[in-house]
Amino acid sequence: MEIEIPAHLQRDRYWGALLYLFINTPKLQLYFTPGYVCLKSERVFGTKLKKVSAPWSQSEKFMLKLALHCFNERNKVDLSDMDYLDSNHRQIAFTALKLRYGR
Numbered sequence: 001m002e003i004e005i006p007a008h009l010q011r012d013r014y015w016g017a018l019l020y021l022f023i024n025t026p027k028l029q030l031y032f033t034p035g036y037v038c039l040k041s042e043r044v045f046g047t048k049l050k051k052v053s054a055p056w057s058q059s060e061k062f063m064l065k066l067a068l069h070c071f072n073e074r075n076k077v078d079l080s081d082m083d084y085l086d087s088n089h090r091q092i093a094f095t096a097l098k099l100r101y102g103r
Helices: 007-011 013-024 046-052 058-071 079-084 087-101
Strands: none
Touching: 007 013, 013 058, 013 087, 046 058, 058 079, 058 087
């Protein structure tokens, strides 16, 4: 099922980085649903996502933490944890950081 993402969210640096990570990370794709990321109400349910991620691998948790941090800097992320990523996911993370912080 194809999800229609509003153009204004795609252009937003906070939403854009989060959406990029959710679209390009297989584990996060599974949770790109209104119950976790609601595009209609423009809400991200970080607490629910953190709870469901408890059994995930370190690399999957990092990608979620990065997505949540890009969306709202109150969600902290340790960039040293990028060491858990393979080269593909490291590139996805760098692209998301550029979307969020590159101006």
